[in-house]
Amino acid sequence: MADRSPPQVRSALTGMAWPGLPSRHATYNLALLYQLEHSQWLPAEDMLHLQFRQINLLLRHALETVPYYRDRRQEWGIELDHAISPEEYCRRIPILTRAEVQELGDKLLSAEVPKLHGKSGSVFTSGSTGMPIKVIKTELTETLWNAFTARDHLWHRDPKLKLASIRPLSGNEANYPEGKVFENWGSMEALTFVTGESALLNIGTRIQDQVEWLQRFDPDYLLTYPGNVQAIAIYCERNRIRFPRLKQVHTVSDLLRPEVRRICREVLGVPVVDVYSGAEVGYIALQCPESENLHIQSESVFVEVLDENGNACQPGEVGAVVITPLHNFAMPLLRYSIGDFAEVGRCSCGRTLPVLRRIMGRTRSMVRLPNGDEFYASFQDLLTGFDMIRQFQILRSASEALEMKLVATRRLTDAEAGQLTKILQQRFRHSFAVTFSYHDEIPRSAGGKFEDYKDEAEPGS
Numbered sequence: 001m002a003d004r005s006p007p008q009v010r011s012a013l014t015g016m017a018w019p020g021l022p023s024r025h026a027t028y029n030l031a032l033l034y035q036l037e038h039s040q041w042l043p044a045e046d047m048l049h050l051q052f053r054q055i056n057l058l059l060r061h062a063l064e065t066v067p068y069y070r071d072r073r074q075e076w077g078i079e080l081d082h083a084i085s086p087e088e089y090c091r092r093i094p095i096l097t098r099a100e101v102q103e104l105g106d107k108l109l110s111a112e113v114p115k116l117h118g119k120s121g122s123v124f125t126s127g128s129t130g131m132p133i134k135v136i137k138t139e140l141t142e143t144l145w146n147a148f149t150a151r152d153h154l155w156h157r158d159p160k161l162k163l164a165s166i167r168p169l170s171g172n173e174a175n176y177p178e179g180k181v182f183e184n185w186g187s188m189e190a191l192t193f194v195t196g197e198s199a200l201l202n203i204g205t206r207i208q209d210q211v212e213w214l215q216r217f218d219p220d221y222l223l224t225y226p227g228n229v230q231a232i233a234i235y236c237e238r239n240r241i242r243f244p245r246l247k248q249v250h251t252v253s254d255l256l257r258p259e260v261r262r263i264c265r266e267v268l269g270v271p272v273v274d275v276y277s278g279a280e281v282g283y284i285a286l287q288c289p290e291s292e293n294l295h296i297q298s299e300s301v302f303v304e305v306l307d308e309n310g311n312a313c314q315p316g317e318v319g320a321v322v323i324t325p326l327h328n329f330a331m332p333l334l335r336y337s338i339g340d341f342a343e344v345g346r347c348s349c350g351r352t353l354p355v356l357r358r359i360m361g362r363t364r365s366m367v368r369l370p371n372g373d374e375f376y377a378s379f380q381d382l383l384t385g386f387d388m389i390r391q392f393q394i395l396r397s398a399s400e401a402l403e404m405k406l407v408a409t410r411r412l413t414d415a416e417a418g419q420l421t422k423i424l425q426q427r428f429r430h431s432f433a434v435t436f437s438y439h440d441e442i443p444r445s446a447g448g449k450f451e452d453y454k455d456e457a458e459p460g461s
C-alpha cells in the first residue's frame with residue numbers, strides 16, 4: 001500500500017476542486033477515518049481505556065432502558081454510579097447466546113434510543129448457525145460500518161481502479177449478461193473519494209457466464225463469496241482462462257478456507273483479502289495490509305476469545321468469539337457469543353489492534369460420535385500435501401460412514417486415498433469407513449452458504 005498515491009477526497013462544493021470539501025455524511029466518514037488512522041497504532045492499554053469509556057455509556061444505557069438488562073442489574077450487582085472495569089465487566093455480565101437472543105426478542109430492545117443515533121431499522125440474519133435472529137440497528141451503526149469499509153479499502157485497494165462485485169441480490173437484479181455498471185464505487189465510497197468504475201452481477205449467474213462477464217468488465221478487484229471465487233478459479237483452471245488486469249480477490253460473508261487462497265494465487269495469480277463480519281454486529285476484524293492475519297476492529301467492537309472455562313485465550317489457542325458491539329444503542333448486545341471459534345495470533349506489522357490468526361468456523365460443525373462425544377472438527381489444514389483437491393465437502397452419510405466429496409484436478413491414487421482416510425479418522429477421532437466421490441462442483445446450501453461438514457446421519461441436524 002505504500003506505493004499508492006493517497007486517495008483523493010471528492011469535493012461537493014461548487015468552485016472548490018481541491019482540497020476536497022465533501023458532503024456532510026462524507027465528512028462524518030472522514031472524521032472517523034482520521035481517528036482510525038491513528039488508533040490502529042495505539043498502545044493496547046490506551047485502546048482498552050477508550051473502549052471502556054464507550055462500554056460504560058452503552059452499559060448504563062442498557063441497564064436503564066432495555067428490559068432484559070434492567071431486570072438483571074441487581075442480580076449482577078452493577079452500580080450505576082461508578083465506571084465498570086474490563087475485569088469487572090467480564091466477570092459480572094454473563095455471556096449472551098444466539099439462542100437467548102432468539103428467545104428474548106423485544107426484551108433486548110431499548111425503550112429510548114438517543115434521537116441523534118438516527119432511525120432504527122431491522123436486519124434478519126440466519127448467520128452461519130441456521131438460527132435466524134432479528135437485530136435492530138441505527139443510522140449511527142451504519143455510519144460506523146461505512147468508516148470501517150473505507151478503512152478496509154484504504155488498507156488494501158486503490159479506489160481509482162475498477163471494482164467488480166458478484167453477490168446475492170434479490171430476484172432478477174443485475175442478472176447476466178449485463179449485470180449493472182456504475183461510473184463509481186457507489187454508496188459512501190463515492191461520496192467520500194474519487195473512485196473508478198464498478199460493476200455488479202447476481203451471484204445466481206452460472207459460473208461460465210460469471211467468467212465471461214468478468215472477462216468483459218476486466219476489473220482490478222473482484223469482491224465475492226469464497227465458495228463462488230473458488231468455483232470461478234476451478235473453471236478458469238480447466239479452461240486456461242486468466243484475467244490480466246485482476247489484482248486482488250476480496251472475499252466477504254462465508255468462512256475463507258486456505259485452499260481458496262491457494263487456488264486464487266495459483267490459477268488467478270492474485271492474493272485474497274478477507275474480512276470477518278456479522279450482520280448483527282458489523283465488522284469484527286479486517287485483514288492486515290501486510291499479512292493474512294485479521295486485526296480486530298477495536299474501535300467498533302470489544303472482542304473476547306474464550307476457552308471452555310471462560311478464560312481469555314493466548315496466541316496459538318482457539319476459543320469461542322464473544323463480542324460487544326460498542327455503538328448499537330437500539331439493541332445492546334453485551335458479551336454476545338456469535339457462534340464462531342477463532343485462533344488468537346500475533347502480528348509483526350506494528351498495528352496494535354489484536355489479532356485473530358484464523359476463524360475456525362461455526363458451532364454447527366460440531367461432530368457427534370457414535371459414543372455420544374461431541375467435538376469441533378477443524379478442517380482448515382486438512383489438505384496439506386493434497387494440492388490436487390480444489391474443493392471438498394465431508395458428508396456423514398451414516399452413523400459409521402463418511403463420504404468425502406471432491407472437486408480435484410485428478411483422482412487420488414490408492415496410497416493417497418489411504419493416507420487421507422487415516423487423516424480423517426484421526427481428525428474425527430473415530431475409525432469411520434471413508435469413501436471418496438468426484439464431482440464437477442459442490443453446490444452451496446439453499447441459504448448460499450457453503451458447508452464443509454454435513455451430518456446426514458444425525459436426526460434433526
Ligand SMILES: [Zn+2]
Pocket residue numbers: 288289290291293295347348349350351
Ligand atoms: Zn498486522
